[in-house]
Amino acid sequence: MIASVVTLEERPDLVEPMWAMPDTWPTFMQQDPIAALFYGRLADTFPEHQLLALDDQDAIVGKVHSVPFAWGGSDDELPVRGWDGILEQAFRDHERDQQATAVSLIEARVVPDHRRGGLSSVLLDAARRNVQRLGFTDLFGPVRPTEKSVEPRTPMSEYVARVRGDGLPADSWLRVHVRLGARIVSVCPLSMVIPGTLAQWREWTGMPLSSTGLSDIPEALAPVHVSIEHDHVVYVEPNVWVHHRLATPHSDSSRTAIDRST
Ligand SMILES: CC(C)(COP(=O)(O)OP(=O)(O)OC[C@H]1O[C@@H](n2cnc3c(N)ncnc32)[C@H](O)[C@@H]1OP(=O)(O)O)[C@@H](O)C(=O)NCCC(=O)NCCS
Numbered sequence: 001m002i003a004s005v006v007t008l009e010e011r012p013d014l015v016e017p018m019w020a021m022p023d024t025w026p027t028f029m030q031q032d033p034i035a036a037l038f039y040g041r042l043a044d045t046f047p048e049h050q051l052l053a054l055d056d057q058d059a060i061v062g063k064v065h066s067v068p069f070a071w072g073g074s075d076d077e078l079p080v081r082g083w084d085g086i087l088e089q090a091f092r093d094h095e096r097d098q099q100a101t102a103v104s105l106i107e108a109r110v111v112p113d114h115r116r117g118g119l120s121s122v123l124l125d126a127a128r129r130n131v132q133r134l135g136f137t138d139l140f141g142p143v144r145p146t147e148k149s150v151e152p153r154t155p156m157s158e159y160v161a162r163v164r165g166d167g168l169p170a171d172s173w174l175r176v177h178v179r180l181g182a183r184i185v186s187v188c189p190l191s192m193v194i195p196g197t198l199a200q201w202r203e204w205t206g207m208p209l210s211s212t213g214l215s216d217i218p219e220a221l222a223p224v225h226v227s228i229e230h231d232h233v234v235y236v237e238p239n240v241w242v243h244h245r246l247a248t249p250h251s252d253s254s255r256t257a258i259d260r261s262t
Pocket of ligand 1: 117
């Protein structure tokens with residue numbers, strides 16, 4: 001049960017519990033060099049874009065990280081480097097005083113004990129309303145389709161095209177976005193690039209990675225590229241750009257608090 005959704009700007013006292021939220025990402029997903037540069041700076045630089053869902057004990061049960069960026073208005077401008085690209089762009093735009101015109105989701109996460117209870121839509125809806133409250137009409141996201149890891153060899157373009165009988169995406173996380181009104185824009189094939197030596201990747205995955213070629217790793221959305229000769233492994237994660245086009249905020253709704261009960 002969510003008692004309220006607040007921004008980190010409203011509740012700066014929650015910065016430590018926000019970072020301490022249980023992290024279920026596999027170890028290799030925590031080795032992205034772009035994340036190492038920028039992820040930890042989200043709280044200081046864009047506190048109004050970090051959302052926290054709280055239960056009635058004031059404990060964090062979910063969060064959404066997002067960043068503002070300068071978007072010229074065309075789909076083609078969305079970086080093929082998806083997650084890495086938009087995180088880099090947001091901080092570059094900020095450092096150059098470039099006016100932000102859109103927002104991109106970076107991560108949505110629900111604490112494990114509260115998963116499968118419908119919180120993801122509540123969080124995403126709160127993110128949409130926060131973006132409107134801040135005066136934007138375009139919310140994007142380089143979405144990581146959650147069930148894609150079951151079939152890493154399937155091209156993302158084929159996976160993303162799969163729909164159920166009701167026309168909604170077969171993938172559950174893409175479905176949450178589309179049900180709230182998002183459109184699927186394109187695959188971003190180079191969304192996260194995670195390079196490492198053989199020793200590093202063996203440590204991160206516990207796998208032998210003993211032959212050159214493609215290798216499947218649990219929870220990866222695509223196989224990793226292994227080179228024994230060159231002592232490296234490279235993971236290139238494809239994601240999917242989605243676009244939530246939002247109504248222009250009314251003058252009174254822009255003052256509406258995003259706290260809500262469900
Ligand atoms: C992905 C995540 C945010 C979903 O949050 P959630 O609150 O558990 O999801 P919900 O209960 O709102 O369910 C949303 C939909 O996903 C489905 N779903 C949820 N978990 C699922 C699972 N493990 N396998 C298959 N479907 C699942 C639900 O059935 C529902 O589908 P519906 O369209 O049939 O209603 C959550 O699992 C999470 O934090 N995962 C780790 C981080 C992550 O992967 N984030 C997304 C990429 S940034």
